Amino acid sequence: MKIIALTVAGGLTVAAAACSQPPADTGPGGTTTSFSTCMVTDIGGIDDRSFNASAWAGLEAAKGANSAISTKYVASKSEADYEPNLQGYVSQNCDFILAVGGLMFDSTKKVAAANPTKQFAIVDANVGQPNVFPMQFDTAQAAFLAGYLAAGYSKTGKVATYGGLKIPPVTIFMDGFVDGVAHYNKTKSKNVEVLGWNKATQDGAFAASFTDQAKGKALSDTFIAQGADVIMPVAGGAGLGTASAAAGKYAVIWVDVDGCKSAQQYCSAFLTTVVKNMTDAVRDAAVKAAGQKGTLVTGGFLGTLANNGVSLAPYNEFDSKIDAALKSEVDALKQEIISGKITVTSPAQPK
């Protein structure tokens, strides 16, 4: 009887393992002309509708641009999965292994150092290995614009931001946001307050999760109770808790991928999005690597406002609600940052 039970229980795990396989995505592997790109997601999973999703879209776009490219991914369930997942793709002889996220810094560095002829790429980190192509984004620049916009849009004079975890790719948004608000206060002699992040002490409000939407909602309810009317969650899926509860009571600034594309059902809540154009960066890197198979791609990519690696998304449904003067001020500010007249700084900026 126990044997039956064990078989059933075992069957469940096998079934579960089978279920977690992604839908058919493997190309015609094995032929000499093919170029396999393999992506390891961080714990947010492939359809976090922001970070991992846009990196994956980049690989898919690369496949569209060069039919020899095949794509596949593996989702990391926990931080302990990073290294085995990367190692697994080395064993599968992937031509281009993409690690998504600064959290994978240590694992990528270790695996890349052990396989110096293999091409790796990493988003949001620079591990300093010649065979790892870094893609980084100075998101503080775009978040600065968002902070200025939020301060100008706010009726209550209070705006808020919170993060998922206190890690540089998250806090860089918050730094830029705070500075943008400060810039607004300086030029307009106003006193708009920012809740949830203190740039000087580098500390603030965090959901301690990228998935728990109840915490996202609780945090935004708290900010609303304190009088804020614009909130920028930098917390992946947990931020959806904020977006879903907006219902016209407050405006949300989304991050990474235009909210009206990544979380369409909440489009009416998004004032704008601080976009990190990972899709194009990943696509270009993968296409370049495929074009010179066998030779390592060197250098790196730093996304800025100037090269459109970071940007502010369209205002979508808020377009008519934002003052035309404010819009042109934001546009002018963008040019000032591009021209170097204003320098946006953050301890979390890529160096």
Place this chain on the structure above:
Amino acid sequence: MTATTVPGVSGVDSGFWTRQRKTGVVLVALGLIAAVVFGLLATSKAARFAVGETTSGFALSIPGTLGAVLFGVLAIAAGAVLAATGRRFGLWTALSLAAFVASFLCWQVSQAPGTLNTLALGNLAKGSLELSLPLVLGALGGVLCERSGVVNVAIEGQFIAGAFAAAMFGTIAGSIWAGIIAASIGGLLISALLAVLAIRYLVDQVILGIVLNVFALSLTAFLYEQFMQKNQDAFNKPPRVPQWDIPVLGDIPIIGPTLFKANIFVYVALALVVAIHFGLFKTRWGLRTRAVGEHPTAADTLGVKVLGLRYRNVLLAGLVAGIGGATFTLLATTNFNKGMTSGLGFIALAALIFGRWNPVGAFLAALFFGFANQLAFSISALNSPIPTQFLSMLPYVATIVAVAGLVGRVRAPAADGKPYVYG
């Protein structure tokens, strides 16, 4: 409540220094910290406590330093009374701890920059309850299961199955009621697997629970990719449960927004706490459940159908925990996402143990988790100088302290996790 008093626990203490008196001394020490440390750190700026849901309404105000010292002294006094008398443990402990928290808040609120020096107590209370709802329902599911002798580690799995079903069928039918019913059926399905494998096939219940969690998380992830992700509007856009505003009562300070501007889940959770407590300790079903959980052989001898009762309770547990799962997709937000339960099933399990396998205890424990979480959020919104990492730890640190210091030794039902074989 007599059922939770375990002979032998009080026998640990002897002489003058009972557990009650020792706790009193610890509370005095905590009060001293509050009066001195919080008093010194607080500023002379006013600490304002708004009684409503936002900071704009009527607010109680006290200068920060004065408040921190005053409440610290109150905490010392309550602790001292307990240490001196050793009586009315619950009352004095609660008073002392509440004063300690109040002193802490006076410090935190008074140091907030600019015009942020107001805390909305209504929001604090409401947020605490809302964050604790899945934990309450999950822990109640645990009570039903474990009181009859089946360990329920699969709460996480019941949550995610419930959350998924609520989102899916709530969207298709366009109704929260369809969502809630679907959620309870989702939880029930995971429970049915647990019941059959644990009771019929005698699989180790802890391992089984973990396997079921992995199974439910992966299955919902797979279905999410196959259906929801491809068509969010058709399958992943459930309505949110409405907030029922009860006139007059809803305007009561602090409690009003929490209890009378609430939603269906609040009332279901509260009703279930009362119903399950009454059922367990006042009805024939409850007596039998407890008997089966403590000594199934004896219950069997007296004619109680052990396995039938266990099946029934485990299935009921799935229904309740499944409704807990619905809070994720119908209350906290209005979409399903893979792994969105974020391990809260295990926190519910902890609340069950922290609450000594008692429905009211589990409810209070869950509320405590919710409060600690919401407190951390409220403070971080005031630009607190306390590092975020510490605030994130707060619920867990507070629990360890509470379990070690206040709850005393906890004891599971004697036959918990032990399969029963006839003959």
